[in-house]
Amino acid sequence: MMQKTVETVGSQGADTMFADLLEKRRVSSDVMWMFRSLHPVFPHKLPSALRYSREQTIKAILDSPRIVLLIQALASDRKVPVSVVKNEAREMLEEMAGAPQLSAIRCLGILVTKGLKRILKSVRVNQTFLLDLKEKMRNDSVQYVYVPTHRSYLDFILWSYVLFSNDMAIPNIASGMDFYRMQVVGELLRKTGAFYMRRSFATDQLYKEVFKAYISSIVIHSERAIEFFIEGTRSRSQKSLAPKYGLLGMILDALWKAEVPDIKFVPVSITYDRPLEELLFAYELLGVPKPPESTTGLFKSLSVLQEPCAYGNAYINVAPPISARQFLDVDSLRKSALSPYSKPSTEVVTGLAYSIIDSQKLHTPLSPFNLIALLFNERVHSHPRKPYILETLLADYRWLKDIFTHAIKALVHPGGNKPGSDVNDDDVKIEVLDSLFTHRELLKFDSCGELMLMERHRESQACDPRKVKGHVLTEKTMRLAVPAINMATYVNPSMAFLAKPALVAVSIVKFGTSKESSFARYTILRELLCTEFALVSEKPIAMAEWKEGLSFLIAEDCVRLENNSLVTGNNNKLFSLLRNLLLPFLAASYVTCTVLHQWNDEIGEAKECYILKNTQKQTELLLFEGQGIFRFPYSLSLDLYTSTLVSLVSMGIIKSSGRPPHTAYSPDKIRISALISELDNLKLLSPPGSYLDIRMLPAARASSVPQSKL
Template identity: 30%
Template structure:
């Protein structure tokens, strides 16, 4: 488990990494102000670095940056999967990595050793601790729900008075192009992830022949646990408890749960998007291609919207929009290209039809559907980088549907439902729903997208344009959830499915058939991430209920412990609620519900 930090190894890596990164990336941008705040904080309290996790590259990137700025290098919590990589596992261990299991199960001895080891690192305070709050890499470009185990272990020394304070540092690591982008898209289609191995790493050396753009690293404001705990946590409750026992009160567990979401939301604020994210979002709404000149105008519009709503865009101010767009298309040449007539197309889209054109007369095979879907889902992973700043505005857009004016109470009721529905897709703070609702309304009103008069909220002309864009952008998620409900309600009573994952795969097969037959053109819905989240949400909202007894409803899922799940009226209610926006948007995507 333990690291074996060796400075000699760090010096070798410090020599090699600049050469490697120069071959892969154009630039690595770091906010110097964040670095200086981190330097000051390290002198005052134990520090925990919490970077976003989108690539294997994240592991040693922080170490490289801190080494460059002459700061103490972190001790990194890494998955035990890397122990299977001969030689590389030792290189990582010498660089400060220590390996932990993905799941501890009922192994109390391992839990005790792990807890003591991590807390000893925190109490000694010789170096910052680094781990990924999301637990694993996000394959979809969205933040994953936080894992609370390691965060709870890290905070216990403060709660029991072993340290006076702990500082959490949210860090946004944003890639213009992710090394594993194609692998991620295939994983979302159900192709298993290759196992970590040294031979696999050697075989992947062809990546050095391509251009992966730039990396943007943004260190957020330090979060003092002592300041956050004031008025919320009573540390005296632990004064008489044995210090060797790991135990947290229910109120402290709730505090840590809310803290994890606070950190993730702060982390999202530090993320920086590249122009390609804007381009990918617009291309997905124009699968039949888009004129380059018009694309540039739309990119400028979307950039302004994103910045107005609080997002960070890395935009070369000295270059024209046309040159920026062409440079981005050059980096992402595998996903999109410009034709001779100056139209931008998604690659592998030759079988698609532009809006208004006739449907294909020859049905595609499932393999052809999945091939096209790979590029589509790849683009979707970049589009999803817009969701942290746009998700609340999108929920407002979805409440409007096709209306131009809406009562505020009705909007709030719909907004609350949508947040609950999409809580597994996007990160919403569990305690600030009403405040977030009021804040986004004020922000949209200040940007002249909405007019609020008494209890009614109306769209302006530019607000209508924005709402239509957001409805189309989030439409695949809504449609995916609708398909999940539709499929669950269509199951025969005698059909049995072993896990929620297998149910998601069955729904995926159904969607693939609809696409192959020309009835559906939303490739995003093939993502297992969306479908699995939809099934879990059906369970969470009562659409699927656990039932170990005899049943007569539409289908059930037999879980690992012989649990049985059956469709309930809740599933019908969710499907019916989603039916209205589906009917409205059918004309946009040419689907036969």
Template identity: 35%
Template sequence: MSIEEYQDIIQPRRTELSNYAWTARTLQPTVSFKILPRPFPESHKQNVFKSVKVMELIKEISQKENVNQPEIKQRLLLILDEIGYTKNIQIIRWLAYILTKIFLKITSGIFVNYAGIQKVKSRMGDCPVIFVPSHRSYADFIIFSYILFFYDIEIPAIAAGMDFHGMAGVGEMLRNTGAFFMRRTYNNDTLYWASFKEYVNSLVSKGDLPIEFFIEGTRSRSNKSIAPKYGLINMVLKAYFLKQVPDIMLVPVSINYDRILEETLFAFELLGIPKPKESTSGFFKSLKIVKERYGCIYFHFGEPIYVREFLQDKLTQSQHSFGSIQLHEISEAEKRLIPLLAYEIIRKQQQSTVISYFNLIALILNNNLTRGQELTSNQELIREIRTLRETLRSWGATIFEKHIDDEIEESLLVHQNLIRRDKNMIGLFRKTISVGNLNPEKLKAHSLSEVIISYSVPFVMLQVYANPVLHYLVDAALLVIILRSCGRMDKDVLYSHFCILRSLFFYEFILLENLYKMHFEEALLQLSNEKLVTCKQGQYDIYENNYLEEVLISSIQPFILTYYIVAEILQKLPSLVDEKTILANVQKVLEEAIREKNIFIHPYCMNLDSQGNCLNSLTKMGLLLKSKKDNKTIYKINRASVLKLKTDLETYIPSFHVIKSFDIFLHIKSKI
């Protein structure tokens, strides 16, 4: 996709005489679903208050707790005031003006695929519209609303976490621009839970605003897709299953940043250092970002998914034909369809990922550092960017670019806090990091030394920027690793190995099992076209050792190594062990191995995101049994199965020879 297909919505603001005149313009916003008379924000609270289901629950609570119904109704009003959004157009205009000034100062542009958002806008009005963006930064929903304001689309009702609710001034400002708030947990408060579900149902079935929520549930600290959460999409789809609306249009949106505002915080969190609590003072401290540059931001509106079309051959006869519809819940059969839809949204977000030049630079530097090359020349960087750019384009990636020299210059300027340049050579910028006194009880894993944290943070940040490219590389990388480690094999055996690794990395590189075969065939074709894999007499093998093979193996190496170490550690721990103990032991082993500096071990292996993904995968595969006790996550280890997994992973370690780091395996084994 070329730059011409994206519109920089900030550019017009750079040339106009008055930004205020633009924010004060007459608005005729396009609504999601045409309803007359138009509902007000208070209408949704009233709908919940009159709900048959909620009224029945109030009677039950009254009898159970021996409390008068008026008192419970008063609790309900307080809950609805906590949840509900409002709309204040003056605050929206004021924010648009302030944000314009900030974006003009810190960004090189906010780019939106014009055809994508116009297609969505042209189809609005006939059914509820649900925007489902990827979640990479706290800035996501603010910029998203700004984009809709630019295109004169109604600002959505936005599902926001209670983290913001408690921030004095900020919470109310967000509420006035469409945010409705949800608790992370409801502690068996059945009245709250029922009220929230009814509130969302009212937004969908009786509202005319779009709705926006993040299906991943939280920001992805790794800058990769994470497994979807089903809570909100379950509530949203209820209106369709109960035939309260004719259809629902889900709009997947991919958000990508040249530089993420929280990049350093994310690196700390991945290493187990807890994030600071959101506060108003913290919010104002964060405004120091106006002194720095963050490059471009990319929003890609994907092809809408219509629920009726997606589910038409999967739904059986409706089970909601009799009795009061307000008392119905979606059936178990309908619930089983929700993961298919949720993962399809993630897949479309991945397909819409926009790769920037710095993503390619991060991938290249990661590869060079993995094979022991500290510095990369400008000429080498340009050559390798061109090689990867052409390969990735042919593999379906959208790479956003202008002139290559200008793009590299801009990338290095934006990331001068991470990348150093000495004459014609570039490498990682190293500096001492002080994290102060940390309470070991609040750490998520091992108490890493400041020396190791200072060393590791730049590597972790670099990997975070390489991660968005991995969606396009992972399938080919797995095939190369299998063939390079195991040698020549026929297609069925190769596919069997591929399925083992794909299943193991289920939470790392999101993909449903029913798509394994398609991805396998596509990756095999891609590698054949690149002359990296050859087939003779029905046997597949590596054709030649080249640069692309190096990049593919080094891109996946930290993940294979992390999972291998987790399996090794699980063999040494008691059969019943809590999650923090597992993570702390993995980090401790890696810290010792990294500190010796006998051999390069990528510090990203210490990230808790991948270690947690590994434990989730092993639980899904039945190798671990997960339970809760005293607010701790406890795992029961199936040692025989974990031992087999460890042995399987050892099969793929020989591929590390290609990037001259096979000795990592032996070095790590000596530490465990």
């Protein structure tokens, strides 16, 4: 697989690069600003003859030779007139095609501006990178594709708002049919740039070909960029998901056929102090289905406007564009010229997809609470009966922030300080207390000054057991799991930087082991978790990451290399933090493998839906038995079992058939037994504490100590 390098950005100068887009909006008229004179930059330079309107796009697709032949063939097979099938194709195009109107964008923009000012303190954007991108677009004649991370429903609204604020054209935005079905809202979104795609259409040949033709048309004939989420869905866990390839391959088809000179993909990383759906995500991970998107639900969600700036800051970092053409070698281009029906190889599409994901990770801005959650999580596992007080929390926060900003070169709370100012102890204190105030429903100091996890589950939030995706968990489990998983979703963004060194740390089960045996264990664990952390499953890349991760651990004095053996260093604090980060993921993988190994014909066919229920049920039992690595509430997350199944299929340990959620699996009992034996070694890594050992604070007993001021 071709894996191209991506540019990195360090923390130096971060405060001068990031600017708050809402600052000026709070002191001037929203209406005047939205209706200002605009001269937006359109990224795809086209002569007027090649720019297609919506109507021209639909007509061109229906008249294209490939679609005409398909319509005739389907009409013949069904024994119906050609006009019937052609009308079906036209209806599909009317359903999917966007119809952007500047007037609609302006009117909706007024409401969006007022809403953002109400719920957020700031929208911090890397203006330096964005303006550089805008300048490149003035001179390029290639098509651009925006690829934001997907952490919230707010993502596409925020990114469109950023573009409009900088006089850049709103793109063609790939949207799901859930939004299309919302009364009024669906058509309004269409007028602001959305085009619609069905979630699954592999078995509908007509829809598949019509949709491919539509994508090809907007790549070639639209002066607007395209925007889509390469992860395919929101990341409820708030970390990078493995990429989906379908829409990416369709976009590349125009380049493959030399109908555009190049396509440049722009990764965009979006982080929130507090996502709008934070508590909803915790329930979804436990199997409680999300409420369906509807206009009524949209109006109910307006309750988020009740408390001013309740969701803190949003951070948006724009990465350098990635040229798709660099992934096409001479042999690939020769194949495309020889066959009009050829398409980009799996290697090309996968290589580009992971380059985009890697760039998103490297440019992920972290909020202060991401670090606080990391520290609290580690405290629970290392010192469960010694809660943080403000002084110890501040000391550890400075220590961890220094590692992220200097050793890892990550962006933490970018734009949080005045340009050119030094960060002092008072700044750090305000940073921490402001962040805790935003998250006071999850983490708060009690009347004794100890930092406590808040109970968040309410019995009224439970749903009909028949609709639960996994096992129906007890109320006792839910009271523990909901806040613990809520906390984990704030830990997970840091996995963009810590997953690889954490994998190296976990592979050193005991000190004194040889470098070779540790690397052998690392390759197994990495392959098992590659779907979970969106890692490329290739040995050369794994070797490079191993060396990089080990070098980091040695540089931070977590381990030392003596006579080819890995021995303990002095920085056990960081080493413990890294190890404990991965144990919930490995515990979930262990239980999944055990359930598959014990599956027999008497239980029935090993379908995915049944495996998820049985694995979650077994995990719940182990959670309260006090057994080492199984005492992690986050291991109850259904997403962990799903990603384990995907990785096991990739490893060839199980075989799959059918489509989710009715996919059936057939395990290789010998190989899965060997993997379980390898995972048994990890029981030596059991931390002294867990979330079962801490006291949680009911909301009614929360202290009223102010946390946002000195």
